[in-house]
Amino acid sequence: MKAFLLYRDRDFSSERTSAPNETELAQDLHLNVLFDAMALGDKFILEVSRNVVLSRLRDSQAILYRQDIIKDCLKNSSVVREIYALALESLECERKLSWGIFSRYPSSILGGSISVLEAFVEILKRLRSLAEVHSSAFQSEGFRQFFRMLMTELSDSYIAVVKDHLKHLRFKGGVLISAELGKGSQGTRYVLRKPCNVKKGFIQRVFSKKQLVYTFHIPDRDESGAKALSELAFYLGCMNLHARLVEITAHVCFPVPAGLEVRMHTFTGLYDLCLALSEGRSVVENDLNADNRNLVVITGANQGGKSTFLRGIGVAQLMMQAGMFVGASRFCSNVCDGIFTHYKREEDVTMKSGKLDEELKRMSAIVDKVTPNSILLLNESFASTNEKEGSEVARQVLSALLDAGIKIFFVTHLHKFAQESYERQKKKAVFLRAGRKADGERTFKILEGEPLQTSFGEDLYRNIFGVDN
Amino acid sequence: MTSCSVLFTSAEESMTAETAEMPAFFVDLNLDQIVNIITAAKEEYNLKPYFYTSLKKVNAIMYRHEVMRDLEKKMLFEKVETFARKMREMRAHLLRAKKLSYKHQRESWFLDAVELYCGAVQSLSADLDQEADLESRGLSALRDYVRRYVQSDAFTSLMAETRRLKHDLAQVQYCLLINYGSISVRRHDSETDYRAEVEATFEKFKQAAARDYSVKFSSSEEMNHVEAQVLDCVAELYPDVFLHLGAYCDSRTGYLDETIAIFDREIQLYVSYLEFIAGLKHKGLDFCYPRITDSGKEVYDSDGFDLALAHTLSVEGFQVVCNDFHLMGNERIIVVSGPNQGGKTTFARAFGQLHYLASLGCPVPGRKAQLFLFDRLFTHFEKAETVQNGRGRLQGDLLRFHEILSAATFRSIIIMNEIFSSTTLRDAMFLGKRIMGRIMDLDVLCVCVTFIDELSCLSEKTVSMVSTIVPEDPALRTYKLVRKPADGLAYALSIAEKYRLTSERLGERLQR
Structure with a gap:
């Protein structure tokens, strides 16, 4: 049974090799807030959602495939939840059996195993009838294929055959169901065997011709049975998240993915979804038009929402490439190969590196891993030295990365760097500035604008310390 | 008595010491590392609260x-x-x-x-x-x-x-009669020592170095139930002694x-500290008993060092670089600038550590020192951006300074590391000058690590110290800090070069 709910042509493997920058990415973009909102305390959903979101799709078609499935999920949430509940129920049966094995009497293992199988058949039947009743309400290719698979694989005749076998096995006491104890004493490798002639002695039986007529495997949870479940778990996560966003009146849209090689980054009404979730309300939105540009430099007022803006971009990109909706009213960007973040860290406790040394070491590690068509989010990088030299290092690092086809969003207070790039590459880059009203109040809006010498730190000083005399 | x-x-x-918790500045100054090492083998004494006071x-x-x-x-x-x-x-x-x-x-x-x-x-x-x-x-x-x-x-x-x-x-003696499944216990009744008799009988068979056939009893401290029952019988045979023992245990x-x-x-506070510094002294590093002042603010130390770093370096077999400082007259603030990776933060930490260790009554790193007895010590080091608290980095910095400056008195010490790196240079200069102005008004002792040269010559209270490089090879740092005017050179590119991050090197690296 193949679910194909995450990919058109293959199963989702939870044994993903994690990308080396995942920890940083999750920390810098506050992704745990997102994962928690998806999981709602369910550890299984948490694990699967995390895996799916972090293993990015790089193909627009694959993204659209999932988007369609999510749209179906949002339309038919009760049916999807019911299917998920059935899957959970089947796992529950298996768990109950493993308790039975504690008795260690062969007879109870036998009986227990058959009970599990019988329960499974019941669940399969219910799954199929769900498919029959509701399949017409689903439009996505993924779900249509899933339901078709259920109906062919779990046909009446197939279920009848299985039931017949089970009945047979139940009555003939000599049937053996073998089971082994797997990890955590969970039963594994259940094998049903046709009864042999019990009157034959042990030796004879070993040498008699093999009478194995029928073998029936119930796959381990880790193999394929749970796969349909794990694929669904991701969609459950999306539904949970969507429900929460509706609750706090934060809107979403399905993004339009563009190809890896083109340069698109245009959105309206983008907000930092994680911030909205943790604040429990809708938050400031921003627009951007950076199509055909490689560099976005963000300067401007302290406490003006620059970091939030940057996070919003990162989170939306990740969600888009997971096939999810994003926190915006309109969002289009090219898919990227890798997403990297370079944020400030604390002093190195091993006392090996000074601050600049430490951050450049991390930058160098990114360079080792970065591929063309990646996105790099830099938050106040190169600030651990004086402005003049920091600007020079920034210039050198950025020009090389841009030449290599990497898209960069750079939040910076290095005015020298920002001003010089503004003069040099107005055409190739977008320059944004965090807004401020004349009276010093922050708008949290990030708008196009030339870099300024001041980030209006003075406003904050006056707010906190009062006016000096 | x-x-x-x-x-x-x-x-x-x-x-106060009994309930003391780790002071806030411990982590910034790496004092937490020092105290962890010192107390590692002394856990049963629960010494940390003493080190926190x-x-x-x-x-x-x-x-x-x-x-x-x-x-x-x-x-x-x-x-x-x-x-x-x-x-x-x-x-x-x-x-x-x-x-x-x-x-x-x-x-x-x-x-x-x-x-x-x-x-x-x-x-x-x-x-x-x-x-x-x-x-x-x-x-x-x-x-x-x-x-x-x-x-x-x-x-x-x-x-x-x-x-x-x-x-x-010690007087209790008893006999065991072991017979298949039963053991009888009775008082020892001056039965003769049979060993001598036996040994005498077989003496003639004994050759020069007889092999030792004795079997060793396993002497686990845990008794088995048979041994325990035997002991119970013995206690009944000698009721006086065992009753006395019982009463003794109850009353004592x-x-x-x-x-x-x-x-x-x-006493373990002293013992543990002396044991800790013994290893460093052995490597030729100096410790001294500082003069403690609580009135004048002249402070100095010669050949001081960061104790945590010195420990790590000496474990790994590296040389420790020592530094001096001397604030006299009206001088209160050491403004540290100079090359990245040149030992500025280490110097600032050492200044804090010295004063803190001195306030514990411990000998401090250095050959000769005079240190100020502070009422409170404050540190401001940059923190990684944490979960959103609705504050930008600069606002967080300013709020923290506001807290510090509200709580500090003229007897406090303030150590700040790379302040206001989270805004433009112009803003940082404005803010730096304001904050320094307040610090000077308070007249506190202070170390300020910064890349803003202007802060090093604000008034007669500030002293400029600069980390240095080997003049022939700017990539090499000496880790020596000297008293001289700030020159605005951070040699950041030499670190970019070290990590192959110059545009030329990057061009090669990214050509894949």
Whole structure:
């Protein structure tokens, strides 16, 4: 049974090799807030959602495939939840059996195993009838294929055959169901065997011709049975998240993915979804038009929402490439190969590196891993030295990365760097500035604008310390 | 008998120490690492609260200097160590007793624990009496206390009773008759020693070096149930001794003298610190007893260093670079600038560590030092951006400064590291000057690490110190900080070069 709910042509493997920058990415973009909102305390959903979101799709078609499935999920949430509940129920049966094995009497293992199988058949039947009743309400290719698979694989005749076998096995006491104890004493490798002639002695039986007529495997949870479940778990996560966003009146849209090689980054009404979730309300939105540009430099007022803006971009990109909706009213960007973040860290406790040394070491590690068509989010990088030299290092690092086809969003207070790039590459880059009203109040809006010498730190000083005399 | 303390000059101080928690600046100054190393092998003494409590009076610090100096004498140090070892052995006995399940066995271990205690106190008393030249008030008072204590009724009666019980128990003898499944126990009744007879009989067969066939009993401290039953029978055969033992255990639970117990713990602050610095001294690093001032603000240290870094470096076999500082007259603020990766933060940390360690009454890194007794110590180091608290980085920085400046008095010390890196240069200069202005108004001692040269020459209160490079090779840092005007050079590119991040190197790296 193949679910194909995450990919058109293959199963989702939870044994993903994690990308080396995942920890940083999750920390810098506050992704745990997102994962928690998806999981709602369910550890299984948490694990699967995390895996799916972090293993990015790089193909627009694959993204659209999932988007369609999510749209179906949002339309038919009760049916999807019911299917998920059935899957959970089947796992529950298996768990109950493993308790039975504690008795260690062969007879109870036998009986227990058959009970599990019988329960499974019941669940399969219910799954199929769900498919029959509701399949017409689903439009996505993924779900249509899933339901078709259920109906062919779990046909009446197939279920009848299985039931017949089970009945047979139940009555003939000599049937053996073998089971082994797997990890955590969970039963594994259940094998049903046709009864042999019990009157034959042990030796004879070993040498008699093999009478194995029928073998029936119930796959381990880790193999394929749970796969349909794990694929669904991701969609459950999306539904949970969507429900929460509706609750706090934060809107979403399905993004339009563009190809890896083109340069698109245009959105309206983008907000930092994680911030909205943790604040429990809708938050400031921003627009951007950076199509055909490689560099976005963000300067401007302290406490003006620059970091939030940057996070919003990162989170939306990740969600888009997971096939999810994003926190915006309109969002289009090219898919990227890798997403990297370079944020400030604390002093190195091993006392090996000074601050600049430490951050450049991390930058160098990114360079080792970065591929063309990646996105790099830099938050106040190169600030651990004086402005003049920091600007020079920034210039050198950025020009090389841009030449290599990497898209960069750079939040910076290095005015020298920002001003010089503004003069040099107005055409190739977008320059944004965090807004401020004349009276010093922050708008949290990030708008196009030339870099300024001041980030209006003075406003904050006056707010906190009062006016000096 | 009045109690005495080798750590504290007042009950009030020792009370605060009991509940002390790690001060906020510990992590910034890497004092947490230092204290973890010092106390690692001393967990049973729970010394950390002592290390978390800085003293507020010069006299209290002098009190500790005296004890520390006394302890630096090898003979005395060893005697104290012997005492500590016996006390640890005693505690091990008590712990064992607590874990055992058979009453009589438990009681015997308790008795041995008390015997160890009496021995430890007696030799401590004798050892201290031999120390005619104790200079410290703390240890002299303790010597007098112990002298009186060993002569007190409480101690002499404890000792006499313990001895008598040990003696009586040593007299107990019994016989076992083992016959298949049953064991009979009875008093030993002057049966002759059969061994001699047997040995004599077979003497003639014994050749030069006879092989040893004796079987070793497994002597697990845990009794099995047969042994326990045997012991029960023995107790019935000798009811007087065992009843006495039982009563002794009930009545002597509080045998441990409080002052002795406190001394046993408190002295470990000195012992652990001296053991820690011994390794560094051995590597040729200097420690000294600083002059402590609580009025004038002239402070200096020559050949000081960061203790945490020195430990790490010496473990890895690297050289430690020492630095000096001297603030005199109206000078209050050391503004540290210069090359990245040049030891600026280390210098700032060392300044904080020196003052803190001095406030504990410990010898500090350096050849000669005079340090200021602060009321509070504040640090401001950059933090990684944490979960959204609705604050940008700069706002967080400013709020923290506001807190510090509201809480600081003219007797405080402030250490700040790379302030205002989270805004434009122009803003940073504005803010830096304002904050420095407030610090100068407060007249506090301060170290400020910055890339803004202008902060180093704001007034007569500021002193500029610069980390240096090897002139022929700017990529090499000397880790030496010298007093000279800031020159605006950070040599950041040499670090970019080190990580192959110049545009040329990057061009090569990214050509894949």
